Amino acid sequence: MKTLSYNDFEKILENVLKPGRYIGNEFGIKSRSITNLSEKEQDSKIFFALAFPDIYEVGMSNLGIQILYEIINSHDDFSAERVFSPWIDLEENLRKNKIKLFSLENKIFLDEFDIIGFSIQHEMQYTNVLNMLDLANLKLRSNERLSSRKPLICAGGPAVINPLPMSPFIDFFVIGDGEEAVLKILEVLKQFKSESREKEWFLNEIKKIDGIFVPSVYKFYYFDNGVIEKIKPDLKVKKAVVKDLNKYKIVTKPVIANIKPVHDRFVCEIMRGCFRGCRFCQAGFTYRPVRSRKPENLILQCLEGIQNTGYDEISFLSLSSADYNGLEFLINTFVDLNKNKKISISLPSLRLDSFTLSIAEIIQSGRKTGLTFAPEAGTQTMRDIINKNINEDEMLDCIKVAFEKGWEKIKLYFMIGLPFEDNKDVEGIADIVNKIISLAKNVLPKNKLGRLNINLSINAFCPKPFTPFQWVAQDSLEMLNEKFFIIRNMLPKRFVTVSWSDPEKSRIECALSRGNLKVADVIEAAFKNGAKFDNWSEFFNYDIWQDAFNKANIDIGFFTERQADIDEIMPWDFIDIGVSKKILKNEFNKAGIIAFRNDGKE
Amino acid sequence: MNLIRQELLHLEMMEKNKIRFKFKKIMEFKYLSHLETVRLIIMAVARAKIKVKYSEGFNPNPKINFSFPVPVGLASFAEYADIEICEKSGATDFKAFLNAQLTEKLTVIDSKNIFEKVPSLMADIELCSYCFKIKSLNKNLKEKIKNNIKNDIINKINNTEFESSIYNIDLSFDEINSDIVYLNLIGYTKLSKNNKIFKFNDFLKYFKYLSNNNFLVVEDYFKKEAYVLRNGMLKTPLEIV
Numbered sequence: 001m002k003t004l005s006y007n008d009f010e011k012i013l014e015n016v017l018k019p020g021r022y023i024g025n026e027f028g029i030k031s032r033s034i035t036n037l038s039e040k041e042q043d044s045k046i047f048f049a050l051a052f053p054d055i056y057e058v059g060m061s062n063l064g065i066q067i068l069y070e071i072i073n074s075h076d077d078f079s080a081e082r083v084f085s086p087w088i089d090l091e092e093n094l095r096k097n098k099i100k101l102f103s104l105e106n107k108i109f110l111d112e113f114d115i116i117g118f119s120i121q122h123e124m125q126y127t128n129v130l131n132m133l134d135l136a137n138l139k140l141r142s143n144e145r146l147s148s149r150k151p152l153i154c155a156g157g158p159a160v161i162n163p164l165p166m167s168p169f170i171d172f173f174v175i176g177d178g179e180e181a182v183l184k185i186l187e188v189l190k191q192f193k194s195e196s197r198e199k200e201w202f203l204n205e206i207k208k209i210d211g212i213f214v215p216s217v218y219k220f221y222y223f224d225n226g227v228i229e230k231i232k233p234d235l236k237v238k239k240a241v242v243k244d245l246n247k248y249k250i251v252t253k254p255v256i257a258n259i260k261p262v263h264d265r266f267v268c269e270i271m272r273g274c275f276r277g278c279r280f281c282q283a284g285f286t287y288r289p290v291r292s293r294k295p296e297n298l299i300l301q302c303l304e305g306i307q308n309t310g311y312d313e314i315s316f317l318s319l320s321s322a323d324y325n326g327l328e329f330l331i332n333t334f335v336d337l338n339k340n341k342k343i344s345i346s347l348p349s350l351r352l353d354s355f356t357l358s359i360a361e362i363i364q365s366g367r368k369t370g371l372t373f374a375p376e377a378g379t380q381t382m383r384d385i386i387n388k389n390i391n392e393d394e395m396l397d398c399i400k401v402a403f404e405k406g407w408e409k410i411k412l413y414f415m416i417g418l419p420f421e422d423n424k425d426v427e428g429i430a431d432i433v434n435k436i437i438s439l440a441k442n443v444l445p446k447n448k449l450g451r452l453n454i455n456l457s458i459n460a461f462c463p464k465p466f467t468p469f470q471w472v473a474q475d476s477l478e479m480l481n482e483k484f485f486i487i488r489n490m491l492p493k494r495f496v497t498v499s500w501s502d503p504e505k506s507r508i509e510c511a512l513s514r515g516n517l518k519v520a521d522v523i524e525a526a527f528k529n530g531a532k533f534d535n536w537s538e539f540f541n542y543d544i545w546q547d548a549f550n551k552a553n554i555d556i557g558f559f560t561e562r563q564a565d566i567d568e569i570m571p572w573d574f575i576d577i578g579v580s581k582k583i584l585k586n587e588f589n590k591a592g593i594i595a596f597r598n599d600g601k602e
Numbered sequence: 603m604n605l606i607r608q609e610l611l612h613l614e615m616m617e618k619n620k621i622r623f624k625f626k627k628i629m630e631f632k633y634l635s636h637l638e639t640v641r642l643i644i645m646a647v648a649r650a651k652i653k654v655k656y657s658e659g660f661n662p663n664p665k666i667n668f669s670f671p672v673p674v675g676l677a678s679f680a681e682y683a684d685i686e687i688c689e690k691s692g693a694t695d696f697k698a699f700l701n702a703q704l705t706e707k708l709t710v711i712d713s714k715n716i717f718e719k720v721p722s723l724m725a726d727i728e729l730c731s732y733c734f735k736i737k738s739l740n741k742n743l744k745e746k747i748k749n750n751i752k753n754d755i756i757n758k759i760n761n762t763e764f765e766s767s768i769y770n771i772d773l774s775f776d777e778i779n780s781d782i783v784y785l786n787l788i789g790y791t792k793l794s795k796n797n798k799i800f801k802f803n804d805f806l807k808y809f810k811y812l813s814n815n816n817f818l819v820v821e822d823y824f825k826k827e828a829y830v831l832r833n834g835m836l837k838t839p840l841e842i843v
Binding site: 006009013018019020022023024025027256258259260307308309310311312342 | 629630631633634635637638641642644645646647648649651656662674675703704705707
């Protein structure tokens with residue numbers, strides 16, 4: 001296999017801002033050196049490039065990458081190496097010197113691998129996937145790669161749950177959990193390689209595996225108005241599900257990033273899926289069914305993980321940790337067992353109420369960093385519509401207690417542009433913030449009031465596939481900005497910091513996430529016009545995307561501001577995520593009834 | 603109860619132990635910044651189950667003090683750190699335990715227990731030595747040319763602003779490869795009345811330019827050693843503890 005020489009490696013790192021991103025050699029890497037493998041031995045192995053379309057610091061914080069890395073490398077016949085998006089400075093050096101993108105471990109050029117698997121976390125990473133293929137000197141579209149046996153390109157992760165926008169570029173997709181699917185794929189790939197089978201044979205074999213979508217199998221027919229008429233064959237791709245998480249240990253020996261990753265701590269996944277059923281939340285539907293790990297198993301694994309890594313912080317990961325059955329037991333036991341060490345705990349999704357506040361107190365003892373609430377909507381009606389079960393009085397009670405206990409920093413998450421929303425709901429957001437400020441004035445002693453810090457984060461709602469709101473129209477940019485200014489104008493300058501997510505970005509995200517096959521042309525055009533790192537505000541360029549939609553002759557409004565017919569065939573209807581369309585329709589109707597009933601009263 | 607606690611506290615005080623260690627940071631790891639290196643070493647110390655002493659206060663930090671940062675991209679065979687640990691561990695064990703958690707490209711070379719009070723590394727280290735490996739584009743450097751190069755290069759350097767930041771400079775020749783020359787340089791890392799601080803990156807840029815003018819290529823360079831001054835003599839930080 002062709003690898004990057006050390007001399008070339010040094011050459012391309014000249015004038016690179018953070019060269020530590022590219023050096024590999026981390027503590028905990030599991031793939032073996034290939035320098036002492038003969039060509040024959042190399043040939044008998046399957047080399048898997050785990051590709052992450054964002055920089056090292058982001059990718060190394062991703063649990064999925066660590067899980068797959070461990071699973072693949074635990075087999076002698078398989079070897080997984082990591083590759084991340086290079087930052088623009090390295091990209092420039094690579095292109096200037098005509099050097100192809102390479103893996104971190106053995107510095108193998110990406111096009112030498114048997115298979116490249118992208119883990120795509122969100123739609124705004126799509127262009128980075130194309131950029132990585134391009135940097136590997138690979139053709140972007142799978143039908144341009146038909147003649148080459150390697151590398152095969154696959155993709156998985158939350159942003160390909162609707163795979164159509166990316167499907168012309170990818171040979172096959174993994175929909176759902178990767179733990180079991182990846183080994184099945186690799187077994188077929190082994191046979192493909194050792195028996196020199198046809199590519200078609202390979203694709204034909206893997207499509208039998210749960211969760212595998214092979215784009216070349218499906219055909220989509222459209223009406224003149226752009227809506228899908230039919231999808232052929234009438235076969236559903238069933239999402240891959242790991243039924244019992246307890247069969248898999250958490251990753252207790254992760255690779256330790258050489259430079260500080262965005263989440264610099266040991267991660268323990270306690271639960272996959274969420275009981276809540278918030279109607280806007282895609283993860284809440286696509287990660288069903290809810291599966292928990294047994295807390296009594298986790299204790300030992302966490303201790304092991306802390307010992308193996310040397311981390312002084314642990315994060316208990318889930319979509320809603322307050323709903324995890326053994327949370328109190330887990331935290332209390334963990335705190336007890338680590339009394340003499342300085343290990344801090346973080347619960348990224350703790351839903352706060354009077355009960356969980358005591359948990360927050362345990363984990364933030366000493367340094368009260370701040371509390372996060374996510375009511376998402378400003379009025380009870382709106383929260384009922386989106387099924388976000390947070391009661392304003394309870395929340396205010398909880399914040400009051402928090403103030404009394406010494407917290408001064410509150411972070412609040414809201415969305416605007418929700419379905420059935422009117423100005424009253426928007427104003428309700430500012431009302432809540434103002435109520436919290438008056439509460440603080442009553443509760444906090446005068447000398448502490450100055451330190452009150454309310455961090456208000458407002459996001460534009462982006463309707464997503466596989467949610468009860470998958471049919472609804474997204475607000476126009478003008479409407480979103482107008483609503484934001486209503487809130488802004490109702491708030492005092494003191495005490496509150498408002499952050500407003502870029503509605504233009506949200507609009508593109510919406511179009512990409514609900515896109516069909518034609519959107520692929522837009523993604524390619526945007527990439528060719530220089531779009532990359534679209535999730536980074538300093539790179540996102542709305543004009544590039546607008547041009548790309550124009551060039552592809554596609555109306556962006558079709559995917560964003562159009563309310564779809566409830567019986568319309570959606571581009572992702574051929575994927576069975578385990579929640580039927582009927583359930584989604586029912587949920588949507590419930591939301592509509594709540595809105596209608598409340599409208600009538602006033 | 604109080605008595606026992608006092609006894610324990612006393613024991614802990616007794617067991618307070620300071621170790622000075624020297625480590626190298628070469629090959630790919632020369633690309634790590636100072637802070638990135640510190641993070642990796644602190645995590646390795648935790649994995650090695652070495653009980654570090656922590657500072658007090660709300661954000662307790664492990665008591666490890668490093669020598670002055672080496673520039674990103676410069677390999678070093680002489681980085682130093684002092685660590686305070688709360689157990690009676692010998693410096694040799696410390697080195698072995700820590701190295702089991704590190705890669706050979708970032709590894710402890712030597713370590714010693716500190717018994718007497720010494721100034722901090724940051725305050726104490728005054729000089730660092732560097733080595734540049736230069737290759738001649740002329741296949742064979744004849745004796746005569748060698749002497750010319752020696753005078754030419756060293757004279758030129760001594761006529762620049764770098765002169766007052768250099769403590770000592772000389773050239774040596776490779777016994778086997780006649781086209782290889784080494785420039786050994788000791789520069790000041792601390793400002794004083796008589797000298798300036800040696801700026802490595804600026805010097806490297808100039809030296810590359812100078813070499814090119816003399817049909818030479820700078821092939822490799824690294825930091826060799828760090829020194830403290832004792833009675834006008836150069837000593838390594840480990841020699842004085």
